[in-house]
Amino acid sequence: MIKFDNVSKRYPGGHQALNQVNFELVDGEMAFLTGRSGAGKSTLLKLIMLMEKAQQGQVFVNGKNLNRMSPAQIPFYRRRIGVVFQDHQLLFDRNVFDNVALPLQIEGYPKHEADRRVRAALDKVGLLKKEKMLPITLSGGEQQRIGIARAVVNRPKILLADEPTGNLDPELAAEIMHLFEQFNQVGVSMLIASHDLSLITRLKHRILTLDKGRLIQDAYHTATVPGAGR
Amino acid sequence: MNTRKRESGAKQSQRTARGALQSHWQQHLKTARESLKRLLSTPTASLMTVAVIGIALLLPSAVYVSMNNLQALSGGINVGSQISLYLNEDITDEEAFQISERLLQREQIASSEYISPAQAAAEFNAHSGLGDVIDALENNPLPGVIVLSPSSIDSAAASTLLEELSHLPEVQSAQLDLQWVERLQAFLQLTQRASTGLMLILALAVLFVVGNTIRLAIEGRRAEIVVIKLVGGTNSYVARPFLYAGALYGFAGGVLAWLLLSIILLSLRGPANELLALYSSDYQLQGLGAANSLILLTLGAFLGWLGAFISVRQHLSAIEPR
């Protein structure tokens, strides 16, 4: 599903954000991406979204080499991947419903079909009753759930999330993670970046650990804190 | 079992194809409506843009209408035209004065003036710069001339009068002096050329005004554009509302220009018709006409769209999610 083959990314300032990263996420797998702030988690997700390009190595998604993708293909590629951002990336001049409907609108879904899917997604994240409200009037956790509903509304096979629980209290964070597990159970491949080790080690999934741009550990069901203190 | 499955699959794909097409137009309509709503949500700024476009479109339209009217007028009437009657050589000054007086009695003739051969020679000497050439000749070769101006500015009436006067026994030849009309025609041609240049400059002005307005709109919606691109919006999807906005600005500018021109023409109609009636012409002031009005509106919308297109081309691709 997602494959990194010796990928290195250096930012224009000269900072090496990723250094020879290798891993593969198979179809239907769920994995966490962890590491301290600045380790390169967001950069790795941005490479998958083609918001950045690697200088070295290759990223494959669904067997497609992202290096070979033309700018005109990128929007269509992005429609197949759901992304949840830490800062939500919502449109604050539209209500909850219209925010979630955006990806379907872009794809030109017929209205009745779009409405049905939006309501299904809102139902899943528990916001069906708030569809007419503006995002700004909702809490941080609710805004994050709008972002999640938007990410899953066109039923992508891959879901990425960058610090989806970053600003939430532990209870809400656990709730969000549980929601992700539900998506994974119906076959969505998931890659979730989070520095909240205590939360993700409890969840018993694969954990990829980045440190200064290097993938230093790739483990399952780990309860230790790899790379800490180094 | 198997075939039934395939059939239903085909039906489904047909349905989605038709649904997608429908939704394509729905989408355009929705985008256009949203663009309009957005323009109306900032009425002052939108009105300023529309006003500038309107004035820029009004100027060439007004020039066009003026020229159309002048051209039609100059074809049908002869303001300031003169008829020169060259008299036979054996007509004395005395007789010539009498003819002139007699002609003045006619209703069709507004003024009449006799220029004797001696006066003509003096004028020739004064204006030709040839000194005393005529004095040097034994006989003054210039004939006596009666210069008339017709009281009607109708060119047909002037021609009839000319024809009639040329048959007078004392008249050697008669000539309609169309100098004024010729000058007007030349002036119109020059104006036409100048107004083509003016139109190009004003079209550029419209492009700049719309382009700048759209640039600001793009800047103001940067965050939104980033989000749309993140969830898979193509450049053309992102561009669409701005292109609609540009076309709407241009169209509204065209409507404004049309309204202003109509008001100007309406306020001029009374005085102009009075003036023309003085010259006993029944010419009516012409407006833009239905076809040209349509062209004005279409051109406005097109220029607006083009201005937006150029602006979108320059500024939209620079906004990428990071």
Ligand SMILES: Nc1ncnc2c1ncn2[C@@H]1O[C@H](COP(=O)(O)OP(=O)(O)O)[C@@H](O)[C@H]1O
């Ligand atoms: N656009 C950028 N330009 C330059 N350096 C960047 C940019 N984005 C991130 N970095 C640097 O790359 C490193 C990795 O960043 P990031 O991927 O955001 O880490 P994480 O998400 O794990 O905190 C950091 O040191 C950060 O300062």
Ligand SMILES: [Mg+2]
């Ligand atoms: Mg990050």
